[in-house]
Each structure stands twice: as C-alpha cells, then as structure tokens.
Amino acid sequence: NAGVTQTPKFQVLKTGQSMTLQCAQDMNHEYMSWYRQDPGMGLRLIHYSVGAGITDQGEVPNGYNVSRSTTEDFPLRLLSAAPSQTSVYFCASSYVFRGGELFFGEGSRLTVL
Amino acid sequence: GDSVTQMEGPVTLSEEAFLTINCTYTATGYPSLFWYVQYPGEGLQLLLKATKADDKGSNKGFEATYRKETTSFHLEKGSVQVSDSAVYFCALSGSNNNDMRFGAGTRLTVKP
Numbered sequence: 001n002a003g004v005t006q007t008p009k010f011q012v013l014k015t016g017q018s019m020t021l022q023c024a025q026d027m028n029h030e031y032m033s034w035y036r037q038d039p040g041m042g043l044r045l046i047h048y049s050v051g052a053g054i055t056d057q058g059e060v061p062n063g064y065n066v067s068r069s070t071t072e073d074f075p076l077r078l079l080s081a082a083p084s085q086t087s088v089y090f091c092a093s094s095y096v097f098r099g100g101e102l103f104f105g106e107g108s109r110l111t112v113l
Numbered sequence: 114g115d116s117v118t119q120m121e122g123p124v125t126l127s128e129e130a131f132l133t134i135n136c137t138y139t140a141t142g143y144p145s146l147f148w149y150v151q152y153p154g155e156g157l158q159l160l161l162k163a164t165k166a167d168d169k170g171s172n173k174g175f176e177a178t179y180r181k182e183t184t185s186f187h188l189e190k191g192s193v194q195v196s197d198s199a200v201y202f203c204a205l206s207g208s209n210n211n212d213m214r215f216g217a218g219t220r221l222t223v224k225p
Contacts, residue, residue: 004156033212042117042202042215043157058212090156092213099145099164099206102213104156 002026006091006105013081013112021076021108023091029103031094032074036060036087037107043090049074050097081112115140119203119216126193126223134188134219136177136203144207146170146179146186151200151218160188160201193223 004025013019025032033048045058049068063085065077074093078085088109092102120135138146145164149157161170166181175190186203203216 040217042217043213044215045212048212092157098208101147101159101162102149102157104158106154106156 004091004093004103004105006089006108008108009106010109011111013078013110015081015083015112017081019078019081021078021089021091021110023074023076023105024072025074025091025093025103026072027093027095027103028071029093029095030071031097031100032068033058033092033094033102034064034066034074034076035090035092037090038087046076046089078110081110083112086110086112115144115205115207115214117203117205117214117216119201119219121217121219123220123222126221128195128223128225129192130223132188132190132193132197132221134201134203134221136186136188136216138184138186138203138205140184140205140207142208143181144205146177147204147206147213148175148177148186148188149202149204149215151202153199157202193221195223195225197221198223 007022030051034046035043047066049055091105094100147162148160150160151157161172163170163179169178177188200218
C-alpha cells in the first residue's frame with residue numbers, strides 16, 4: 001500500500017531552471033494539495049485540486065503551476081526556480097475537501113542555488 | 114482568517130516526563146482540530162483529531178481535548194519516550210477554508 005508517493009526526494013537546481021515534482025496517490029482521493037514547509041512557518045498551501053480537471057491557488061502560488069489530468073496524479077511545476085523556493089515540498093491527499101485527515105508523501109527537498 | 118498558534122520550541126524532556134504542547138486557534142464556525150507528527154526524514158502523519166467541542170482525541174498515549182470556551186487543543190502525554198522525539202503540528206480545518214491551517218510546529222526531543 002503505497003499511499004502518497006513523491007519524487008524526487010532531493011533536487012538541486014540553479015536559478016532560472018525549471019522542474020516538476022511528481023505526486024501520485026493510490027487511495028482514489030479526490031482532494032490533493034501541495035504544501036511547502038519552511039522553518040518556523042509551518043506548512044503553507046501552494047495549490048490544491050478537488051478533482052480531475054479542477055485546480056485552484058492556495059496561500060503561496062506564485063512561481064508554481066499545477067495540473068490534474070487524472071485522479072491519481074498531481075504534479076507541481078516550478079517555472080523558473082528562485083532561491084526563495086528552496087524548501088521542503090509535501091504533497092497530500094484526502095477523501096474529503098474539508099475536515100478530513102490529510103495523507104502526506106515523504107517530502108521533496110529542493111535547493112535552488 | 115482562521116489560524117493556529119502553538120507554543121514555540123524546541124522542547125527537551127527526559128524520558129518518562131509529562132508533556133504538554135499548547136495550541137490555540139482562531140476560527141469562525143466549528144472547525145475540526147488535528148495534531149500531526151513528523152518523524153525525522155518523513156512526511157506528516159495524523160496523530161489524533163477532534164471534530165466537535167469537548168471531544169477528546171487520543172492515540173499512542175497522547176491526548177487532546179477540543180475546548181471551545183478557551184479555543185484550545187493542547188497536546189498531552191503522561192510519560193514520553195525517546196521514540197516520541199519528533200516535530201508536532203497543530204492544525205485546523207474549517208468550513209470557510211480551502212486548506213488545512215497549520216501551526217509553526219514544535220520540535221520535541223526526549224533524552225534517555
């Protein structure tokens with residue numbers, strides 16, 4: 001039982017490069033989201049999706065793009081990496097939009113030089 | 114908007130000590146409240162939750178009671194173990210939010 005799978009676990013980028021963080025879940029959850037975790041700031045929502053074909057912005061969406069073509073996958077794209085995007089990124093899913101337990105991936109640590 | 118405030122760490126305790134991590138919230142309506150735990154190198158996982166006032170969530174010896182009158186959801190454990198060393202996050206999910214709102218996290222270290 002894989003749950004939520006994120007890849008890669010670690011990535012180093014140069015300023016201006018682009019990349020995609022992959023996220024897949026096998027629990028048939030409609031709700032998926034991306035958070036970034038920074039020291040002393042908890043987790044902040046980047047983008048979320050309530051189902052295939054539907055995405056919306058969270059608290060800190062600038063510089064990121066998402067799509068949801070299937071229920072299982074929710075990739076996060078960094079369009080032109082900046083040092084301020086150095087962070088740990090978590091993908092999460094849930095069976096309900098509000099009030100339900102979030103299931104997290106193991107995280108992707110990104111460093112932008 | 115809705116928010117969560119939890120006590121800042123880090124917290125260092127000896128094994129078998131009593132643990133309290135304070136959490137207070139601001140929300141309209143009746144949010145659900147959660148405690149998540151993050152062990153080193155891992156993602157967050159649900160520790161316990163409560164969905165209405167006076168509910169007590171419990172798991173692995175940890176407890177927290179949803180107190181609407183004090184808008185609090187403090188985490189407690191009577192006797193901590195070295196294996197409880199982790200970062201603990203208080204969180205809420207309200208009817209007016211599109212996301213789970215997290216506190217800043219409290220790092221707990223338990224020494225033998």
